[in-house]
Amino acid sequence: MSDSKADLLHGTLDLMVLQTLEVLGPLHGYGIARRIEQLSDDVLQLNQGTIYQSLMRLQQRRWISAAWGTSENNRKAKFYAITSAGKRQLASETRNWNRIAGVIGRLLRLSEP
Amino acid sequence: MPAWLAVALARLRGLFAGRADDADFDEEVRSHLEMLVDEHLRRGVSMAEARRAARLAFGGSMQTLERHRENRSLPLVESTMQDVRYAGRSLVRYPTFSVVAIVTLAIGIGAGAAVLSFAGAVLLKPLPYARPQALVRIFETNPLKKWTRNVASPANYADWKSRNRSFTDVAAYEQFSNTGSGASDVFLTGLGEPQGLKSLGVSGNLFRALGRPPLLGRTFADEEELEGKSRVAVLSYGLWQSAFGGDPQIVGRQITLSGRTFEVVGVMPRDFFFPGRDVQIWLPFGYAPAVFQMVRRPHYLGVVARLRAGVTLAQARHDLDSVAAALEREYPDTNTQMGVRLEGFHDSLAYQSRPALLMLSGAVGLLFLVMCVNLANLQLGRGASRLRELAIRRAIGAGRGRLVRQLVTEGIVVSVIGGAVGLGLAAAGHSALIAFAASAVPLFADVALDRSVALIAAALTLAAPVVFAIVPALAGTNAVALTDRTDAGSRHTSTLRSTLVASEVALSLMLIVTALLLVRSLSRLQEVDPGFNPDHVAAFTIALPAARYPNGASKLAAFREIERRLTAVSGISAVGASSSIALRGYTWTGDATVEGRASTDYERELRHQSVLTGYFRTMGIRLLSGRLLDDHDVESQPPVTVVNKTLETQYFRGALAVGKRITFGRPQDNAPWVTIVGVVDDEKQDGLDRAPQPEVYSPVAQKMQNPMTFVLRVPGNPSSALAAARSEVHAVDKDLALTDVVTLSDLVHESTSDERFRTILLSGFAGVALFLAALGIYGVLAYWVTQRMRELGIRLALGAQGAAIFRTVVGEGMRPVAIGGAAGIAGAFAAGRLVKALLFGVEALDPFVYSSAIGVLALAAFLASALPALRATRVDPLVVLREE
Numbered sequence: 001m002s003d004s005k006a007d008l009l010h011g012t013l014d015l016m017v018l019q020t021l022e023v024l025g026p027l028h029g030y031g032i033a034r035r036i037e038q039l040s041d042d043v044l045q046l047n048q049g050t051i052y053q054s055l056m057r058l059q060q061r062r063w064i065s066a067a068w069g070t071s072e073n074n075r076k077a078k079f080y081a082i083t084s085a086g087k088r089q090l091a092s093e094t095r096n097w098n099r100i101a102g103v104i105g106r107l108l109r110l111s112e113p
Numbered sequence: 114m115p116a117w118l119a120v121a122l123a124r125l126r127g128l129f130a131g132r133a134d135d136a137d138f139d140e141e142v143r144s145h146l147e148m149l150v151d152e153h154l155r156r157g158v159s160m161a162e163a164r165r166a167a168r169l170a171f172g173g174s175m176q177t178l179e180r181h182r183e184n185r186s187l188p189l190v191e192s193t194m195q196d197v198r199y200a201g202r203s204l205v206r207y208p209t210f211s212v213v214a215i216v217t218l219a220i221g222i223g224a225g226a227a228v229l230s231f232a233g234a235v236l237l238k239p240l241p242y243a244r245p246q247a248l249v250r251i252f253e254t255n256p257l258k259k260w261t262r263n264v265a266s267p268a269n270y271a272d273w274k275s276r277n278r279s280f281t282d283v284a285a286y287e288q289f290s291n292t293g294s295g296a297s298d299v300f301l302t303g304l305g306e307p308q309g310l311k312s313l314g315v316s317g318n319l320f321r322a323l324g325r326p327p328l329l330g331r332t333f334a335d336e337e338e339l340e341g342k343s344r345v346a347v348l349s350y351g352l353w354q355s356a357f358g359g360d361p362q363i364v365g366r367q368i369t370l371s372g373r374t375f376e377v378v379g380v381m382p383r384d385f386f387f388p389g390r391d392v393q394i395w396l397p398f399g400y401a402p403a404v405f406q407m408v409r410r411p412h413y414l415g416v417v418a419r420l421r422a423g424v425t426l427a428q429a430r431h432d433l434d435s436v437a438a439a440l441e442r443e444y445p446d447t448n449t450q451m452g453v454r455l456e457g458f459h460d461s462l463a464y465q466s467r468p469a470l471l472m473l474s475g476a477v478g479l480l481f482l483v484m485c486v487n488l489a490n491l492q493l494g495r496g497a498s499r500l501r502e503l504a505i506r507r508a509i510g511a512g513r514g515r516l517v518r519q520l521v522t523e524g525i526v527v528s529v530i531g532g533a534v535g536l537g538l539a540a541a542g543h544s545a546l547i548a549f550a551a552s553a554v555p556l557f558a559d560v561a562l563d564r565s566v567a568l569i570a571a572a573l574t575l576a577a578p579v580v581f582a583i584v585p586a587l588a589g590t591n592a593v594a595l596t597d598r599t600d601a602g603s604r605h606t607s608t609l610r611s612t613l614v615a616s617e618v619a620l621s622l623m624l625i626v627t628a629l630l631l632v633r634s635l636s637r638l639q640e641v642d643p644g645f646n647p648d649h650v651a652a653f654t655i656a657l658p659a660a661r662y663p664n665g666a667s668k669l670a671a672f673r674e675i676e677r678r679l680t681a682v683s684g685i686s687a688v689g690a691s692s693s694i695a696l697r698g699y700t701w702t703g704d705a706t707v708e709g710r711a712s713t714d715y716e717r718e719l720r721h722q723s724v725l726t727g728y729f730r731t732m733g734i735r736l737l738s739g740r741l742l743d744d745h746d747v748e749s750q751p752p753v754t755v756v757n758k759t760l761e762t763q764y765f766r767g768a769l770a771v772g773k774r775i776t777f778g779r780p781q782d783n784a785p786w787v788t789i790v791g792v793v794d795d796e797k798q799d800g801l802d803r804a805p806q807p808e809v810y811s812p813v814a815q816k817m818q819n820p821m822t823f824v825l826r827v828p829g830n831p832s833s834a835l836a837a838a839r840s841e842v843h844a845v846d847k848d849l850a851l852t853d854v855v856t857l858s859d860l861v862h863e864s865t866s867d868e869r870f871r872t873i874l875l876s877g878f879a880g881v882a883l884f885l886a887a888l889g890i891y892g893v894l895a896y897w898v899t900q901r902m903r904e905l906g907i908r909l910a911l912g913a914q915g916a917a918i919f920r921t922v923v924g925e926g927m928r929p930v931a932i933g934g935a936a937g938i939a940g941a942f943a944a945g946r947l948v949k950a951l952l953f954g955v956e957a958l959d960p961f962v963y964s965s966a967i968g969v970l971a972l973a974a975f976l977a978s979a980l981p982a983l984r985a986t987r988v989d990p991l992v993v994l995r996e997e
Binding site: 028029030033034047048049050052053056057059060061062063071073075076077078089 | 114116119120123124141144145147148152170172174177181184185
């Protein structure tokens with residue numbers, strides 16, 4: 001059950017969810033999905049349902065926690081919040097991501113004529 | 114906490130989340146959709162439009178829920194638990210099947226676990242010595258004397274020990290009897306009542322060879338086996354506890370054994386025994402050094418040796434063969450054709466029990482198979498009635514694999530319940546089984562209830578469903594579809610069921626044939642004339658301690674006085690005594706020369722016993738010619754002897770023995786001539802199944818032996834006279850003890866108890882197997898009749914005779930019986946060959962046994978088919994046709 005080998009797509013979505021919660025604070029599934037769509041300028045069109053798989057994965061790893069609350073529109077909704085373990089994970093994932101992005105970037109520049 | 118562990122825990126918790134979590138997630142999804150609807154409404158579309166857009170944006174909510182459930186917990190476990198719950202419900206729904214299946218499995222698994230763990234304890238459980246697999250037992254062999262596994266003489270033992278190159282140690286122990294461990298009786302005095310103990314004389318190096326350190330003190334040193342240094346003793350843990358209350362200061366204490374003083378030097382650990390659990394105390398031989406050089410004739414040492422590291426048993430055999438060959442050249446007198454036989458020590462201890470235990474294990478395996486096959490058959494019959502249910506489940510989307518898994522899970526659930534009940538039975542019946550099997554439990558075996566019973570039961574529990582659940586599940590789901598729930602599918606399973614019945618019949622026949630072979634063998638054994646009349650005879654042994662009875666005259670006087678006093682007791686009609694009692698223990702042997710033969714031609718190891726003259730009358734041994742010994746045959750008179758019929762036949766080849774002379778020694782020994790004055794009928798010495806050997810009887814007045822076994826003929830109950838006998842013996846000498854007190858009828862009964870045990874057990878197995886096979890036949894046929902109700906109705910309506918219908922149905926039932934029977938006979942041939950060693954007076958291919966077995970089976974099969982056949986003839990055509 002190694003997390004580092006997790007599917008890239010899953011991993012990416014998980015990272016985006018963590019980042020969203022880190023920046024915006026506790027948020028419900030709809031809010032997270034909307035935020036990710038907006039940030040990507042609606043390039044990423046996900047079935048919003050798939051966000052729940054990501055939320056379950058993160059919850060099982062204890063990187064986020066969940067609690068019922070009331071939304072801004074006065075609707076009952078489940079709110080997710082990043083935990084301290086989640087923050088550490090986000091930091092290390094971000095570093096990894098940047099390093100790999102940096103390497104790939106250099107590689108691509110080098111192969112330019 | 115590492116993430117993977119957190120996930121594992123979360124998923125385990127998820128197993129129990131169930132409906133509450135479903136509701137929670139439902140609500141979350143609903144709230145999400147509502148927010149999406151709100152968003153679209155804000156953009157100004159209609160409610161309907163907003164809803165559609167929301168569902169589109171969210172994606173399939175059922176799929177989301179499904180995936181949520183999968184990720185929540187462990188899907189495989191969850192569906193298995195579902196299957197288990199379903200299996201439980203279905204067990205309750207079909208109670209008859211459940212009870213039959215559970216009872217069958219409980220018997221099969223319980224019997225299997227009991228018998229197999231018993232066999233394992235005897236054959237496999239390691240002995241409590243260091244590297245026990247390196248211990249080897251060495252026997253003398255001699256084709257001239259028909260010896261294959263004989264005890265060794267001290268000088269042969271000493272030469273094996275000094276000349277071999279294969280062993281680190283060659284040790285020995287005295288085996289003066291064939292019963293138990295061969296230990297002898299000594300009397301512990303000075304602690305209240307004299308106490309009879311089983312003691313074993315051993316060589317100084319025995320404990321070193323076994324490689325087990327003592328619990329307290331030390332074991333023997335090599336030189337302590339010699340006279341003058343041998344007054345030391347090592348106690349068993351049991352004796353230390355029972356006689357000395359576990360005294361921690363025991364080492365160094367002086368104890369008195371049969372009038373001689375010994376110093377306790379050590380106590381062995383609790384689990385230690387050698388060579389059987391009956392031995393309570395070990396004493397060094399105490400021989401003169403000359404014994405190890407000169408004494409090549411009496412054979413009474415059990416020899417056990419430890420292989421050097423890296424030496425194989427085959428190499429050691431080769432080595433000792435050449436030692437034995439050298440001894441044969443050096444001592445032609447005693448060692449002509451004297452070879453050696455090496456066996457692993459454990460194998461040698463289990464030698465007697467192995468064939469019977471292997472047979473019982475095989476039989477319980479067959480029984481287990483019959484039970485599984487029978488259950489498979491039941492399951493298939495049930496599968497047919499459940500076809501509809503399976504078809505519906507298939508139609509609403511269950512894959513075949515899923516259905517098979519469901520059926521197999523049901524099988525495992527039944528098996529686990531049955532296995533648990535069976536294990537309970539095996540554990541509850543353990544002590545009863547051990548008591549019942551007492552004679553078959555060798556003295557070295559540890560048959561205490563331990564986890565091996567549970568392990569075997571668990572293994573059988575898992576093995577059973579492989580046969581009885583997987584096959585029917587595959588067959589049952591093969592052709593299942595709603596369209597063909599009638600003929601095609603069930604015809605397929607019918608063929609399979611007939612095959613199963615045929616194999617049940619075959620396996621049962623193997624068991625029945627084997628059981629009948631044993632029964633016949635046992636009855637032959639019980640018909641054997643022991644050569645004496647065991648009814649109403651009691652026996653006990655008296656050993657006169659050398660300290661108080663130093664010479665022949667004092668011993669003779671004591672034995673005579675005991676005889677005289679016992680004869681005077683009212684209620685005892687005859688008294689005698691012999692130095693070796695029939696069917697038990699040791700026989701004295703020695704050389705003998707027959708007058709008139711060439712000087713090099715003499716008999717080795719002729720059996721002889723010394724008797725008080727009333728012995729023949731008391732035992733009811735018939736005189737065939739000449740006269741019996743009487744009270745005038747005393748030391749001052751010419752030496753005389755009585756011989757048995759076998760001796761007359763073998764030594765004199767048809768000529769009369771009476772009047773001939775023999776000596777008890779080699780020709781060159783110039784022993785005095787002894788005249789044969791009578792010939793008596795053969796007395797079975799070694800066991801009812803053994804041929805008698807040549808034997809001579811001398812008057813104890815002319816040839817003293819000690820100890821002597823007294824026999825008393827009592828008109829009433831033989832044990833009733835024993836109290837009187839005991840006080841008469843004590844009137845002669847209050848320190849004498851009566852040992853080995855038995856009645857001869859018990860002794861005869863006991864000598865066949867091993868055979869009886871396995872015969873009863875195997876007959877039980879065969880009976881159960883036969884019953885199950887009959888049940889199988891009945892089940893298949895009953896189903897066949899039900900299916901053909903319409904056809905039978907039409908045939909009856911068209912005027913078919915009931916008898917014809919009956920014949921058809923019974924014929925149908927007999928077909929698998931005939932096929933299975935043929936296979937079973939072939940199997941029984943093979944099984945018969947394997948049990949050959951256990952048979953007495955009956956051939957493995959005994960035609961009577963085979964025909965009775967087939968007869969019994971045919972009768973059971975006929976009865977099992979007759980019931981459905983009768984039902985078939987009573988079909989009312991009107992009713993059947995109306996139903997359609």
